[in-house]
Amino acid sequence: MNRQLKFSEAIREATDQAMGRDPSVYIVGLGVPDPKGIFGTTLGLLEKYGTTRVQDMPLSENALTGVALGSALVGMRPIITHQRVDFALVAMEQMVNQAAKWHYMFGGKAKVPMVVRMIIGRGWGQGPQHSQSLQAWFAHIPGLKVVMPTTAYDAKGLLAAAIEDDNPVIFIEHRWLHNISDDVPEEYYTVPLGKARIMCEGSDVTIIGTSYMALESLRAAEYLRDAEVSAEVIDLRTIRPWDVETVLASVRKTGRLVVTDTATTAFGVSAEISATVLEREFDSMKAAPVRIALPDYPCPTSPALSNDFYPRARHIVFEVKKMMGQELVADMLEDPLGQRLDVPDSSFKGPF
Amino acid sequence: MLRIRIVENAIAESYGEQEMRCPVHLSIGQEAAEAGACAALERRDYVLSGHRSHGHYLAKGGNLKAMMAEIYGKATGCAGGKGGSMHLVDLEAGFLGAAPIVGSTIPIAAGVAFATQMRNEDRVVMVFLGDGATETGVFYESVNFAALKHLPIVFLVENNFYSVYSPMNVRQKGVNRIVDIARAHGMEAHQADGNDLDIVYQLSRQAVTKARTGGGPSLLEFITYRWREHCGPGYDNDIGYRTEDEFFSWKERDPVVAYEKKLIANGVVGQHEMDLIARDLKQEVDAAIVYAKQSPWPDLNTLPSQVYAS
Numbered sequence A: 001m002n003r004q005l006k007f008s009e010a011i012r013e014a015t016d017q018a019m020g021r022d023p024s025v026y027i028v029g030l031g032v033p034d035p036k037g038i039f040g041t042t043l044g045l046l047e048k049y050g051t052t053r054v055q056d057m058p059l060s061e062n063a064l065t066g067v068a069l070g071s072a073l074v075g076m077r078p079i080i081t082h083q084r085v086d087f088a089l090v091a092m093e094q095m096v097n098q099a100a101k102w103h104y105m106f107g108g109k110a111k112v113p114m115v116v117r118m119i120i121g122r123g124w125g126q127g128p129q130h131s132q133s134l135q136a137w138f139a140h141i142p143g144l145k146v147v148m149p150t151t152a153y154d155a156k157g158l159l160a161a162a163i164e165d166d167n168p169v170i171f172i173e174h175r176w177l178h179n180i181s182d183d184v185p186e187e188y189y190t191v192p193l194g195k196a197r198i199m200c201e202g203s204d205v206t207i208i209g210t211s212y213m214a215l216e217s218l219r220a221a222e223y224l225r226d227a228e229v230s231a232e233v234i235d236l237r238t239i240r241p242w243d244v245e246t247v248l249a250s251v252r253k254t255g256r257l258v259v260t261d262t263a264t265t266a267f268g269v270s271a272e273i274s275a276t277v278l279e280r281e282f283d284s285m286k287a288a289p290v291r292i293a294l295p296d297y298p299c300p301t302s303p304a305l306s307n308d309f310y311p312r313a314r315h316i317v318f319e320v321k322k323m324m325g326q327e328l329v330a331d332m333l334e335d336p337l338g339q340r341l342d343v344p345d346s347s348f349k350g351p352f
Numbered sequence B: 001m002l003r004i005r006i007v008e009n010a011i012a013e014s015y016g017e018q019e020m021r022c023p024v025h026l027s028i029g030q031e032a033a034e035a036g037a038c039a040a041l042e043r044r045d046y047v048l049s050g051h052r053s054h055g056h057y058l059a060k061g062g063n064l065k066a067m068m069a070e071i072y073g074k075a076t077g078c079a080g081g082k083g084g085s086m087h088l089v090d091l092e093a094g095f096l097g098a099a100p101i102v103g104s105t106i107p108i109a110a111g112v113a114f115a116t117q118m119r120n121e122d123r124v125v126m127v128f129l130g131d132g133a134t135e136t137g138v139f140y141e142s143v144n145f146a147a148l149k150h151l152p153i154v155f156l157v158e159n160n161f162y163s164v165y166s167p168m169n170v171r172q173k174g175v176n177r178i179v180d181i182a183r184a185h186g187m188e189a190h191q192a193d194g195n196d197l198d199i200v201y202q203l204s205r206q207a208v209t210k211a212r213t214g215g216g217p218s219l220l221e222f223i224t225y226r227w228r229e230h231c232g233p234g235y236d237n238d239i240g241y242r243t244e245d246e247f248f249s250w251k252e253r254d255p256v257v258a259y260e261k262k263l264i265a266n267g268v269v270g271q272h273e274m275d276l277i278a279r280d281l282k283q284e285v286d287a288a289i290v291y292a293k294q295s296p297w298p299d300l301n302t303l304p305s306q307v308y309a310s
């Protein structure tokens, strides 16, 4: 029997092992050593590595991002964590102007090996300022790498790779993935940045997903199998640099592309992928690409409103069937009555 | 003060029904700082706040029913269900808004004060923030700006010793740090017992009068204590970031009970009268919850609206 670990435990283990292997790795963030340990991802680290390498911090994200950067310049490998992407926004200047450019603007003379962990919130009324999914912002910036693991296996391997990487890496975790388990080897390993993973092979349509939307894409592929549509699902895993070749090879085979994303559709990751595929593989395409992501307004708080905010597997199925010219059943977009859509599972009782 | 207590308790009691589907940050234990400070304001004055804002909203005269409906995510909520507990607003009451990105409403409040000054309006701005918020860059920058421009604003810090589960000693150095920052900018600042309603009121009154009469900004730091968990309806003394003893020592200094005792001892009210007041308030709060529960859900058509003003 392989060992099962939750995504959150996999993050914890990668951090633990990286710290064990390399004394220059340290972790800092609001609540890192507190009893909840960033949703369990930092529990036990303080006891094992002490207060020098496992630090809480003042509520000063911008300064501490600069502090992490400065320490990286002279040989440390900091991990800074934010409990929400939204909180990290006050540190945009340090990430975008400084960390992203430092290596380039000094002619390659210095490097910034740092990891910035951020969590995307969803559901239970997280609302406009606790649920944003801003990977496209970071991916827009040359000099930053952006990673979004889906599985616990990848969470561990990608975090280890991000820590080993000599560049600033934005590591984005979806809150709804933290409790999902998967086979995770005990030994240290890395998953290379920039390599996508084919979650299931197929020949009719390529569905790209990342983070939580990779799971919805996989669910969609299962429904589609019943409708005799063979979907290939690709988990992008790294948003920048993204694995262009794997995606193009898949589209060459299927001729159809659906790109899902956890963020607003407009100006997003799905636009970049669709555009690249059209530029490079136009002749293979049997249909126009379809993007499935968030609508063009902030996430409202009321459950009545936010239920309509997030696309799910059924929306992907609907679009694929439409693309394939299959018959569409009118009620297929409706969710079963009484189902709560603002929680990942029934064990979730709020508030965070 | 008693009303805030009763409202927050009612939220804590009802939260388990899982119909308030948004994070709530209750201010039980801190009511004196909230009520005392707002009592020094006029209705035309402005207040802004952060994540723990129920008490500020109510103390400034915010509509209780609209707040409850907002927490329940209903169309009748003060933000139409789009905001929830962390985004209260009541313009008629001068409660310009609360937003939970810590520190972010501090410069916004300074901007409001800047405008009232430019327009020569007789309005004072009060912005509520926690001890954690004084660690943000915008706090220092806003204090500097307010001092520089002599703005009619009061920075009202409720120091409850914690930022989530992080104690002071991992975040700040020196027990006078917060007032010293203000003083270093030439701003009048006081630190006082935030559980003593009269002290809070007196200092707030002074600061507000000063701001109103062209005396410029002040900072008030009130020492107080949050009883419940950082976010949510329960208690979290068991998880290990603070001791049960510490909690009980503060619970003994209950600001609501202390003031009730004082009023009764001074013969302002009798126990029976106090009980009647509490009973009426409880009825009002229960009715607000019923109102919220019975209110309609927001219409899905409102979803894409209000992204831009038209």
Ligand SMILES: Cc1ncc(C[n+]2csc(CCOP(=O)(O)OP(=O)(O)O)c2C)c(N)n1
Residues within 6 Å of the ligand: A030, A059, A061, A083, A087, A088, A090, B051, B052, B100, B101, B102, B103, B129, B130, B131, B132, B133, B134, B160, B162, B163, B164, B226, B230
């Ligand atoms: C910029 C930012 N960083 C982190 C958070 C997460 N957070 C929410 S409340 C809070 C603690 C704030 O402490 P304090 O200002 O003392 O207010 P209190 O909760 O004690 O009322 C933190 C860290 C946030 N909302 N915004």
Ligand SMILES: [Mg+2]
Residues within 6 Å of the ligand: B130, B131, B132, B158, B159, B160, B161, B162, B163, B164
């Ligand atoms: Mg505090």
